[in-house]
Amino acid sequence: MRGETPMADAERLVQRFLDRELSAEECMDFVVRLGRDEALRARVIAVERLVLEASRLPRPVVPDDFVSGVLSRAARPEPAWRRLLAVLRAPRTLQWNLAGAAAAVALVVLVVGGGLAGLRTGRPAPEAARAVADGGSGATPVLVRLVVVQPGAMTVAAAGDFNGWDPGQTPLEPVSNGAWTVTVPLEPGRYEYMFVVDGEEWIVDPFAVEQSDDGFGSRNAVLEVRPPAETSL
Amino acid sequence: MEPEAADDAALVQAAQQGNAEAFGALVSRHARSILSVTTRMLGPGADAEDVAQEAFVAAFKALPGFQGGSKFSTWLYRIAVNRCTDWLRARRPGTFSIDAAADGVAWEPADDDTPHSELEQAELAWEIERGIQDLPHLYRESFVLRHIEGLGYEEMSAILGVHRDTLKMRVYKARTLLCRSLAHLEEAPR
Numbered sequence: 425m426r427g428e429t430p431m432a433d434a435e436r437l438v439q440r441f442l443d444r445e446l447s448a449e450e451c452m453d454f455v456v457r458l459g460r461d462e463a464l465r466a467r468v469i470a471v472e473r474l475v476l477e478a479s480r481l482p483r484p485v486v487p488d489d490f491v492s493g494v495l496s497r498a499a500r501p502e503p504a505w506r507r508l509l510a511v512l513r514a515p516r517t518l519q520w521n522l523a524g525a526a527a528a529v530a531l532v533v534l535v536v537g538g539g540l541a542g543l544r545t546g547r548p549a550p551e552a553a554r555a556v557a558d559g560g561s562g563a564t565p566v567l568v569r570l571v572v573v574q575p576g577a578m579t580v581a582a583a584g585d586f587n588g589w590d591p592g593q594t595p596l597e598p599v600s601n602g603a604w605t606v607t608v609p610l611e612p613g614r615y616e617y618m619f620v621v622d623g624e625e626w627i628v629d630p631f632a633v634e635q636s637d638d639g640f641g642s643r644n645a646v647l648e649v650r651p652p653a654e655t656s657l
Numbered sequence: 658m659e660p661e662a663a664d665d666a667a668l669v670q671a672a673q674q675g676n677a678e679a680f681g682a683l684v685s686r687h688a689r690s691i692l693s694v695t696t697r698m699l700g701p702g703a704d705a706e707d708v709a710q711e712a713f714v715a716a717f718k719a720l721p722g723f724q725g726g727s728k729f730s731t732w733l734y735r736i737a738v739n740r741c742t743d744w745l746r747a748r749r750p751g752t753f754s755i756d757a758a759a760d761g762v763a764w765e766p767a768d769d770d771t772p773h774s775e776l777e778q779a780e781l782a783w784e785i786e787r788g789i790q791d792l793p794h795l796y797r798e799s800f801v802l803r804h805i806e807g808l809g810y811e812e813m814s815a816i817l818g819v820h821r822d823t824l825k826m827r828v829y830k831a832r833t834l835l836c837r838s839l840a841h842l843e844e845a846p847r
Contacts, residue, residue: 439829443810470836474785478804478835481782484696486688487706494684494710495677498717585823613818614742614795634746637793646795648742 566649575602584617591620612651616644665729697801698741712737734816788838800831
């Protein structure tokens, strides 16, 4: 049970073809293969048609009063309670996420602080963080602590968008009373994740604030990590 | 810098100096794209228009701090996507009806030549719209940005704050799910 199942080689080739990412040589090989493989050909045609038709979908007509509506709303003073809320929300983000049932309780804590930059992953900061920083908020690294209670487990790991769904990259350490924990530095963004117990049992967080159906019969917990000032956008 | 981005930069600079007309021009330039995203993310209707307006208002308030580290359009998409996510979180999914909501939004006519192809095109477009609405949220936002807005993975990564490889996976899954939901059209005699 896994949220983001890796693509098969043939499927990866199809996707790279559709995204125009094949080299000239690879493209030639692929076209030859298409000539031989009827099923693959039908698959490519179906997806190409979908992509073409999606790009042709009609756009909504912008109402005549749209621009004046925006300018009118922008000129309106912010209500006092919203200004107060913005002040209260801006300095830090703290989210608790209880996971698991009686035997599996997970806790996700977000800690925000500029001094945590040294713990960031090697992945370059996404442009989104800079885009938000452009909004005057300042991109801030966020440490997410994952805690799961799994008495009797030999190993526990986390897998999600943040590590390419590779549980090997994010093992949890046992602490006490059957609790396991790991701290993961995350860029601001939305992440789906699951816990992997003893290397084979994938458990989803039933108490996650948000869960996502991946459309393939599984559900993932969704964790949203936001830079603090973004709450005002 | 692309010509459109260069024009945006000049308008942003003027708007930052208090020129409301310049900000109005920015809204006018990007309203179609932002409304398209909010409509597809939330479903057509008055809420999508309201959320699109909210996104522009949020951009207006944050504009003094915008330093041009990204394209204005990228920054704006980011704000709009966040607004959509907030709206969806506040309102539980599954209550959207394309038929009920379609009255609220006008759509540009399809460019087609014969009544027959117009009908087929309309049917296919409707099926695709419905399929998009049925996609899981994360796949829907990726598909809309990639194939309706025509953005590249780098820009999508900047907007969504997600690595491009993850986005490719999401777009791939969205395509797969949509192809499945459209398979009955291929099987039916046309």
